[in-house]
Amino acid sequence: MPTLPVLRYPHQTLRARSLEVDNVNDEIRRIITDMIDTMYASPGCVGVAAPQVGYPLRIFVIDVSRKIGPKKNHGLLALVNPVVAYSEGEKITREGCLSIPDFLGNVKRARKLIVMGINPEGKEVEILSQGLEAIAFQHEIDHLNGVLFIHRISSLTGDLVRRKSTPKDTKD
């Protein structure tokens, strides 16, 4: 299982808008598989966006069940060209990011959303998501637009904290 090196801020690719994928072919599916392997190889990690691993393409993978178990989420998901069709509510979560390894930030995002996109089989899908999974969707979609969580915090004292420990491996 090839895992990919993760780019760190301030790498240019992390700040650029990623490109739409024209055709979900075997090459794209191979990238998705590598992204999934990279996510599972990182302790506690529940999402990876393609630009984080050097592909400026609108693709992400998430698996929030790694953190919260099978309830209230869809488990492993890979989405191409995702678009938020609807969002509501507010929720503050402390987010960490593989590309900014030393800090965590409190970010306010929508609590519930509908995301449309293309799955790895090339089919259009519509996903209703809430809670932590919805937060993960928004964090990853931000990556595709060159936005990182540090751009969304308003106070360094309250909202950005230095990591006090390395993330636990929630896999086992």
Added chain:
Amino acid sequence: MKRYFAITAIGKDRPGIVSGVSKALYDLGTNIEDSSMTILGGEFAMILIVSTREEVDASDFESHLKELTDKIGLFIAIKELDESDVHSKKPSGIPYIISVIGTDKPGIVYRVSNLLASKGINITDLNTKVIPGETAPVYTMIIEVDIPQYLDVTILEEEFSTLEKEMAIDIGIKEIEVLEL
């Protein structure tokens, strides 16, 4: 080899404190690694972690900052740090937020923090504010703590609940949801 110092400074708030201190540090060739500054009760307080060349020591800071401390009455303390302390990432427990609210009275901070200390719980952040209440001022305190993995949080909740009754305050505790992405 770089050396590391913690500098704390406090003085009556006015424009120019940050620029004055940071100019003195810049002139000394130090790099500000990290800092926290805030204003409380009209006093401006700063903590700075700086790195310097090996030949710089605490007395150099004092001489470079003297003009400024004399001019604007800043109290300054300088402490040398080990590099390992500056960069250490302590392995630790699970982050929780504890909120304490109640009619202002002496002993709230002491009783709550004493309970935490007796359990070996480390406070990583603490902020307080007194807000106007209907009859008397209300004291609010938000504490961030690291609770060791082995500690049973329900026992802590029970002891908090005893303290709540004794002091007529409300204490809430909740785990901080951390999402690794």
